[in-house]
Amino acid sequence: MKVIIKILSGLIILTVLGISGLFGYSKFKETEDLKKQLTEQKTDQANAGTISDDQNNENQAVSSNTNISTSNNEVNHNTSNTKVNRNNVFDYVIKAINDSGGDASLITFQEPTYNSSTDTWNIVANNKSGAGATYKIFVDSSGHVIMTEGIDDDVVIDEDISLN
CATH class of the missing domain: 3.10.450 (Nuclear Transport Factor 2; Chain: A,)
Incomplete structure (x- = not known):
């Protein structure tokens, strides 16, 4: 009877350790995924800012060369509308x-x-x-x-x- 109790308690301890290990590992992976998403978002936002600046500069050049200010006003309106x-x-x-x-x-x-x-x-x-x-x-x-x-x-x- 004592042997069965020792075996059962050993199995329970191993089960609890296994479950807590899996839980910890899943939280670790979740944290890593969130860090990866955050760096991707920062990269996307930086790229979007660069593209927006390039488009704004191109529109200003076109406006000054052709004396048409409508496209420049639209670009400025869109960026200030955010x-x-x-x-x-x-x-x-x-x-x-x-x-x-x-x-x-x-x-x-x-x-x-x-x-x-x-x-x-x-x-x-x-x-x-x-x-x-x-x-x-x-x-x-x-x-x-x-x-x-x-x-x-x-x-x-x-x-x-x-x-x-």
Whole structure:
């Protein structure tokens, strides 16, 4: 009987150590993946800034050579129109949810990711209770918020938001 108890307790200890090792390894890999995503985002943003500067310089040269200022004004208007950034993207989302009759305090938001090809911030969110559908939120640079729900991506919110 004592031998069986020793064997069972040894198996339990090995099982707990194995599970904790797998958990630690998965967290380590998750951290490494997040670091990799962060460096890719920084690279994408740096490349987007370089491309934008090059386009702006080309447009200014064309404008000065041909005395046509419309393309230069459009470029300047687009760059000054970018009012959504990492620091205020949640302000737009929360205002959109609350203005549409929802309660943003009942939703848990994940970290926003920037998609430079579409010039939008993407956020995944869930109910704080853990029950219900997953939300996908898209905020473009002008403050237009689109929130979809569930597997079918049913549109819940589709509004232009102004923080003023």
